[in-house]
Every structure is written in C-alpha cells, then in structure tokens.
Amino acid sequence: MSSRISLVGLFFIVSAVAISLQGANAATTYTVGDSLGWTIPPNNSVGYYEDWATNKTFQIGDSVVFNWNGTHTATEVFSEEEYENCTKTGLVIVTSGVSVLLNANGTRYFVCSVGTHCEQGMKVAIKVGNGIPPPPPPSAAPSLPVGSLAAVVSSIFMLFFSYM
Ligand SMILES: [Cu+2]
Structure with a gap:
C-alpha cells in the first residue's frame, strides 16, 4: 500500500518537473531570413541563409516559417548530398507562411x-539540437549471441545423452 502511495507521489513530482522544464523552454517560431523572408538573397549569396541560421539555437518544439512573394517553394530534401546538389524533389511546400x-x-x-x-x-540547413539525429531505438528482444546459443544447445544435448 505504501509503495503505491509513493508511486503516486513520484508521478506528481515528475509531472511538476516536466511542466516547469517546458515552461523554461518555450517554443520559438523563427521566420527564415527574418525581414528579407525566403527569396533569392542579395548578390546570389549561397551562404546567406546559412549565416542566418548559424547563430540560432533550434530546439525540438521550435518552428520555422518560410514567407515569400512571387514564385518559390520551400522544398525539404532529406540528405546533405541532396541539399548540396540542389535536388528539386522532396517534400514541397508551395504556400507561403506554412509553419514547419x-x-x-x-x-x-x-x-x-x-x-x-x-x-x-x-x-537553408536547420540544425535542431546538436544537428545529430538520435540513435535508433534498441531492438525489443535482446538476442543471445550465436556462440552462446550453440553452447547452451550443446550443453542440453550432453545432459540428454549422459542420462541415456
Ligand atoms: Cu525560389
């Protein structure tokens, strides 16, 4: 009974900490390029939006908004290689002002x-957190290494035959 009560207490403490952490890390919405918006930058400067992004700390829960006039898209591509090569296929946003x-x-x-x-x-490349994706989750069922499995099987056989 007492362990049940302390579990409830723990739940409330964890909740309170989670809520206060969320309050401290309020989500931020960034307008890409600020007042310039999303357009061909002055002097066709390839590093323009990189410079814009470089002094910002993007965190999980933040959003970026692409604002433009005229004919543009914000197309998300999915590798650094596609980004460097200006690959034109990806997840295309055709409407200005959509929040990502x-x-x-x-x-x-x-x-x-x-x-x-x-x-x-x-x-533009947006680094969220440290810019490194989290590692894939560990597989649900940890499997025995093949070597130890073979050892277990051969032990069972040895036991079986020693009783015959
Ligand atoms: Cu464009």
Whole structure:
C-alpha cells in the first residue's frame, strides 16, 4: 500500500518537473531570413541563409516559417548530398507562411525548387539540437549471441545423452 502511495507521489513530482522544464523552454517560431523572408538573397549569396541560421539555437518544439512573394517553394530534401546538389524533389511546400515544426534532433534541409533559385542561394540547413539525429531505438528482444546459443544447445544435448 505504501509503495503505491509513493508511486503516486513520484508521478506528481515528475509531472511538476516536466511542466516547469517546458515552461523554461518555450517554443520559438523563427521566420527564415527574418525581414528579407525566403527569396533569392542579395548578390546570389549561397551562404546567406546559412549565416542566418548559424547563430540560432533550434530546439525540438521550435518552428520555422518560410514567407515569400512571387514564385518559390520551400522544398525539404532529406540528405546533405541532396541539399548540396540542389535536388528539386522532396517534400514541397508551395504556400507561403506554412509553419514547419522541428520535432526531432537532426538537420533539416530546405531548398527552393523553382528554376536555379537554390543555386542562387535559396537553401537553408536547420540544425535542431546538436544537428545529430538520435540513435535508433534498441531492438525489443535482446538476442543471445550465436556462440552462446550453440553452447547452451550443446550443453542440453550432453545432459540428454549422459542420462541415456
Ligand atoms: Cu525560389
């Protein structure tokens, strides 16, 4: 009975800590390029949006918004290679002002898929957390190494035959 009560108490403490941590880390919405918005940057500067992103600390729960006039897209591509190559296929946002939630640590890559806009600097990499995705979860059932399994099987056989 007492262990049940302490579990309930623990639950409340954990909840309170979780809520206070959330309050301390309020989610931020970043407008990509700030007042310039999402467009071909001045002087076709390929590093323009990289510079914009570099002094920001993106965290899980933050969002980025791409605002533009005219014909552009915010197209998410899924590898650094696609980003570097200005790959035009990906998850395409065609409507200005859509908010993209940064829901996991890792690096998100966005380009404009119109014409040569990406080559002209319409590209941004957003590093969430340290920019490194979390490791895959461990498999549910830890399996015995093959060697020890063989040892167990041969032990059973030896026991079986020694009783015959
Ligand atoms: Cu564009």
